[in-house]
Amino acid sequence: xxxxxxxxxxxxGVRITIEHVLTAAGYKVASAIDGAQALLLFEKLNxxxxxxxxxxxxxxxxxxxxxLKERRPNLxxxxxxxxxxxxxxxxxxxxxxxxxxxIIAKPFESAELTELVQRSIGAHP
Amino acid sequence: MTRKAAARIEIAPSRPAAVFDARAVLExxxxxxxxxxxxxxxxxxxxxxxxxIAGGRDVLGQNLWAMFPQLEQSGIGLALxxxxxxxxxxxxxGVHPVTGEWFSAEIHPLSGGLSVFFRKSxxxxxxxxxxxxxxxxxxxxxxxxxxxHDRDGAIIEANxxxxxILGISKAEMRAxxxxxxxxxLTDENGALIEREKIPxxxxxxxxxxxxxxxxxxxxRTTGExxxxxxxxxxxxxxxxxxxxHAYTLFRDVTAHKQAEHAxxxxxxxxxxxxxxxxxxxTVIDFQxxxxxxxxxxxxxxGVSKKDFCPSLEAILGLIHEKDRSVFRDAMEAASRGxxxxxxxxxxxxxxxxxxxxxxxxDAIRDRFGAVTGIIATNSDIxxxxxxxxxxxxxxxxxxxxxxxxSLGTLAGGIAHDLNNTLVPILGLSEAMLKGADADSPQxxxxxxxxxxxxxxxxxxxxILTFSRRENPDNRVVMISGFVRESMRLARASVPTTITIEExxxxxxxIMGDASQLHQVVLNLIxxxxxxxxxxxxxxxxxxxxxxxxxxxxxxxxxxxxRISVEDTGSxxxxxxxxxxxxxxxxTRKVGVGxxxxxxxxxGIVAAHGGHIEVKSRLGHGSRFDVFLPIYVSEGxxxxxxxxxx
Numbered sequence: 001x002x003x004x005x006x007x008x009x010x011x012x013g014v015r016i017t018i019e020h021v022l023t024a025a026g027y028k029v030a031s032a033i034d035g036a037q038a039l040l041l042f043e044k045l046n047x048x049x050x051x052x053x054x055x056x057x058x059x060x061x062x063x064x065x066x067x068l069k070e071r072r073p074n075l076x077x078x079x080x081x082x083x084x085x086x087x088x089x090x091x092x093x094x095x096x097x098x099x100x101x102x103i104i105a106k107p108f109e110s111a112e113l114t115e116l117v118q119r120s121i122g123a124h125p
Numbered sequence: 126m127t128r129k130a131a132a133r134i135e136i137a138p139s140r141p142a143a144v145f146d147a148r149a150v151l152e153x154x155x156x157x158x159x160x161x162x163x164x165x166x167x168x169x170x171x172x173x174x175x176x177x178i179a180g181g182r183d184v185l186g187q188n189l190w191a192m193f194p195q196l197e198q199s200g201i202g203l204a205l206x207x208x209x210x211x212x213x214x215x216x217x218x219g220v221h222p223v224t225g226e227w228f229s230a231e232i233h234p235l236s237g238g239l240s241v242f243f244r245k246s247x248x249x250x251x252x253x254x255x256x257x258x259x260x261x262x263x264x265x266x267x268x269x270x271x272x273x274h275d276r277d278g279a280i281i282e283a284n285x286x287x288x289x290i291l292g293i294s295k296a297e298m299r300a301x302x303x304x305x306x307x308x309x310l311t312d313e314n315g316a317l318i319e320r321e322k323i324p325x326x327x328x329x330x331x332x333x334x335x336x337x338x339x340x341x342x343x344x345r346t347t348g349e350x351x352x353x354x355x356x357x358x359x360x361x362x363x364x365x366x367x368x369x370h371a372y373t374l375f376r377d378v379t380a381h382k383q384a385e386h387a388x389x390x391x392x393x394x395x396x397x398x399x400x401x402x403x404x405x406x407t408v409i410d411f412q413x414x415x416x417x418x419x420x421x422x423x424x425x426x427g428v429s430k431k432d433f434c435p436s437l438e439a440i441l442g443l444i445h446e447k448d449r450s451v452f453r454d455a456m457e458a459a460s461r462g463x464x465x466x467x468x469x470x471x472x473x474x475x476x477x478x479x480x481x482x483x484x485x486x487d488a489i490r491d492r493f494g495a496v497t498g499i500i501a502t503n504s505d506i507x508x509x510x511x512x513x514x515x516x517x518x519x520x521x522x523x524x525x526x527x528x529x530x531s532l533g534t535l536a537g538g539i540a541h542d543l544n545n546t547l548v549p550i551l552g553l554s555e556a557m558l559k560g561a562d563a564d565s566p567q568x569x570x571x572x573x574x575x576x577x578x579x580x581x582x583x584x585x586x587x588i589l590t591f592s593r594r595e596n597p598d599n600r601v602v603m604i605s606g607f608v609r610e611s612m613r614l615a616r617a618s619v620p621t622t623i624t625i626e627e628x629x630x631x632x633x634x635i636m637g638d639a640s641q642l643h644q645v646v647l648n649l650i651x652x653x654x655x656x657x658x659x660x661x662x663x664x665x666x667x668x669x670x671x672x673x674x675x676x677x678x679x680x681x682x683x684x685x686x687r688i689s690v691e692d693t694g695s696x697x698x699x700x701x702x703x704x705x706x707x708x709x710x711x712t713r714k715v716g717v718g719x720x721x722x723x724x725x726x727x728g729i730v731a732a733h734g735g736h737i738e739v740k741s742r743l744g745h746g747s748r749f750d751v752f753l754p755i756y757v758s759e760g761x762x763x764x765x766x767x768x769x770x
Contacts, residue, residue: 013549020556055541082544083537083589107547107582110555 003048003121004028008038008064009080010056014106018051021110022117035059039067049120051078051113054091062094069099076120078102078113157243160235163209165189168238178223178243193223201230208232209239227252270353272298273372274325281370290353290377292346308342313352313382315341324357325373332368334358339378352382396420407435407501408489411460416440425482425505427474445471445479455484462488462496469506480507521703529706529727536588536708543585550578587721588708590641590728601756602639604686605629608668611646619654619664628667632686633755641729642753648722649690649749656694656747665691671752684755685735691748697741705739726751 005027009015019029030045032038036059038052050068054061061079068075079095083105092103102116151158157174161167167184175181184192189205196202204217215232221243231242264271270287272280280298288294291308301307310318320326324335335357344351355375362369396419399405405422409415416435423430426443433439437456441449448470455468467485474480486501554575561568608629616625646666653664671687697705697712704710708724726749730737734754741747 011545011548014545017549017552017556021552024556024559082541083585106544107551107578110552 004030004045005117006038006041006045006047006050007031008033008035008050008052008056008061010034010053014053018113021113025114025117027117035061035064035067038064042068042071049076049078049117051080051117054079054081054095062091062098065095065098065100073099076101078104078116078120080104080106080108082106158240159184159243160238160240161189161205161209162238165209167192169240174243195223204230204232205239205241208234269374269376271372271374272325273370274329275370276329276368278326278329287375290344290351290375291342292344310340310342313339313341324355325371328357328359328371328373329368332359332361339382350379351377352379354378403504405503407486407499407503409456409499409501410489411496411498422503425480425503426472427476427478427480443472443474445473447471452484455486456499459486459488459499460496466501480505481510482506525703525706532707533728540585540588543581547578547582547585551575551582554578584721587725590644590725599636599638601634602637602642603634604642604688604753605631605668607639607643608646608666608688611643611650612666615647615650619650620659622659622661623654623657624663625650626663626665628665628669630667630669632668632670633684635686635733635753636756637733637753638729642733645726645729645751646688646690648726649688649751652722652749653690653692653694653747656692656696658694660694662693662746664693665689667691670755685752686755688751688753689748690751691746693746696743696745696747697739698743702739702741706737 005022007015007018007022007029008031009018010033015031015033019031022029030041030047032041034056035052038050039059041047042050052061052064056064061081065077065079068077077100079092079100080103081091081095092105096103101120104112104116151171154171155173156171157177158169158171159167159174159178160169165188167187167189170179170184175184178184179192190197196205200219201217201221204215208215212234214234216229217232218227218229220226221228226245229244231244233240233242264284267284268286270284270290272283272287275281280295280301283295283298287298291298293307297307310323312318318340321330324338324340327333327335335355338355338357339352340355341350341352343349353375355373357371357373359371360369361367399419399421403421403425405425406419407422408417410417414436416437418426418430418435420430423433426433426440428443437453441453444452451468452470455466459466466487467483469481469483472480472482483504483506484501486499488496489498489500491497554571558568558571558575561571609627612625612627612629619625650664650666657664667687667689669687669689671685701712705723706727708721710724727737730751730753735752738750738752739747740750
């Protein structure tokens with residue numbers, strides 16, 4: 001069994017799709033519907049990779065990335081977004097600046113995502 | 126009476142002893158005494174008579190009438206004949222036909238002739254005295270000042286008006302040995318008048334009359350500046366040869382000059398006000414048919430006073446052909462008392478420029494209310510109108526930009542949600558396709574779902590491009606290279622009925638995303654081809670530097686590269702031009718094209734800090750000019766220090 005991937009997205013359809021794609025690819029998955037829940041699950045499950053949306057209620061992805069990186073600086077994070085911006089800055093770019101290892105725009109090909117997950121876990125010591 | 130008594134003594138023969146004495150007395154009297162016999166022959170003439178009447182000639186024995194034929198027709202001649210014939214004494218008066226002087230004569234018949242006493246009339250003296258009094262009264266009471274100068278210019282005499290006007294007494298004047306009277310005389314412009322230029326001095330020196338010289342001075346008594354109009358007249362002795370003296374005649378023209386200056390000041394003020402306000406005036410007098418233009422009006426119409434004489438016909442010649450009737454109708458109505466102002470008309474200035482004139486007027490009426498003329502103002506409102514148009518255009522642009530911006534925000538929001546929605550549609554249909562058997566009846570249906578999802582994804586991507594949600598991948602781009610590349614692709618998609626002309630110059634590099642810019646060129650060419658349709662036409666693609674003085678929102682960029690795509694297609698109406706960049710606005714049939722092509726172009730160009738200008742004429746084609754700021758490297762930007770490349 002490959003490592004655990006934590007999926008964070010408030011959209012049910014997105015979560016279910018990613019869970020299905022990664023499970024089919026042989027990964028273990030856990031899901032959170034916002035940043036606050038993601039931090040709780042992170043402490044409890046100690047995942048290898050976190051895939052997080054950026055615009056979410058309760059606690060958004062940008063804040064979540066910052067807190068996750070604070071807790072474990074070498075945690076692999078993949079940020080994803082439907083293209084919304086904060087002010088004039090592209091949120092994906094902002095996520096990358098805050099330490100997201102990879103960024104991916106929705107909608108994506110399944111293969112694109114599994115490749116990023118694979119690269120993240122493979123790079124892990 | 127004494128003289129008469131003496132004369133009678135002479136003619137009284139009863140006392141001969143006195144004759145000798147009487148003759149001596151007669152000889153010395155100041156009257157002219159003569160005795161004529163019955164044949165009018167002189168028998169005696171005393172010294173005065175010989176001198177005054179005969180001019181020193183010897184008269185004794187001469188015939189009176191032969192000697193003075195002019196006496197025949199005179200009053201005295203008649204009196205002499207009467208006295209001689211009737212023997213009665215006679216007194217008469219008149220102008221002496223020989224001496225020309227006024228005289229009185231007493232004629233006394235004698236036994237053998239006549240004795241005649243001529244005396245200068247006292248009337249002459251009385252007349253002289255009266256004349257003297259008249260002249261003196263005039264001299265003393267005239268409002269003009271008069272001073273008499275001797276040959277050296279010194280004052281001999283001055284009248285009270287002169288004293289009053291000059292503010293100096295006669296005694297003071299006399300003390301000054303100059304025509305300037307000790308005053309500092311200046312001319313109209315305030316320049317000191319030198320002594321040799323003073324009218325009295327000029328008259329004395331040249332012997333010529335000097336007239337209407339304007340001099341000014343400070344009246345010492347009142348402390349006021351006064352203006353005088355001065356005449357100086359030289360005077361000669363009785364035979365007219367020798368300059369004996371001169372007199373200066375002057376009147377105070379201060380009030381006149383002050384009024385003149387006030388008028389000049391007022392006129393200058395008006396002219397300046399017109400100049401500052403850029404408003405000229407016209408006054409038309411219907412009776413004389415005269416048109417009076419102010420200087421500013423000449424300037425506004427672009428003609429000079431020297432070359433142009435204002436009249437209806439002449440002005441119509443300056444006015445734009447299409448506006449002449451407006452002006453003519455207004456003038457015609459005004460002459461009937463109807464004033465249909467204000468009007469506007471275009472004027473073609475001789476220097477080749479066209480200006481718009483705003484013309485406002487009112488009727489001039491006499492006291493009976495009849496219209497006698499027009500007073501009008503003219504102002505050049507060309508710049509004002511241009512500014513208004515510019516403001517309108519800017520307002521439209523702003524409105525347009527705001528509209529596009531809000532559309533972009535809306536589209537971006539929708540796109541974000543759609544992208545989330547598309548994740549399961551694409552991801553799960555793909556997963557299901559993988560799991561489905563090759564011959565599963567579900568497979569073609571899943572493929573339709575997946576393809577539809579993919580189409581929706583592409584569409585959303587374009588919307589995001591328009592709404593600038595996708596950042597350009599910034600690299601230094603050599604425009605001419607990638608445009609040539611785009612042209613190759615474009616040719617393949619454009620029908621052969623359309624000629625594509627390339628005018629691609631080598632231009633400065635820009636910073637941008639080549640693939641996005643590539644899409645800009647392709648979209649514009651596709652749009653141009655669409656406008657030409659199935660007709661024969663031409664698309665011209667041009668790339669050139671554009672060094673217009675245009676800054677990009679204060680970022681200091683001042684030079685642009687221009688990519689132009691021009692077509693000979695159908696062109697766009699106003700509505701289309703206003704809305705062409707809006708997403709989903711299309712003139713194509715439903716189902717043909719997405720209506721996103723130009724929105725995408727707009728989004729990409731805006732994301733690159735550029736802008737688009739569009740010129741289009743319905744039925745003649747369109748031209749899209751895309752301006753992209755050129756790339757200035759950090760070093761260059763610093764070195765250039767804002768100097769446009």
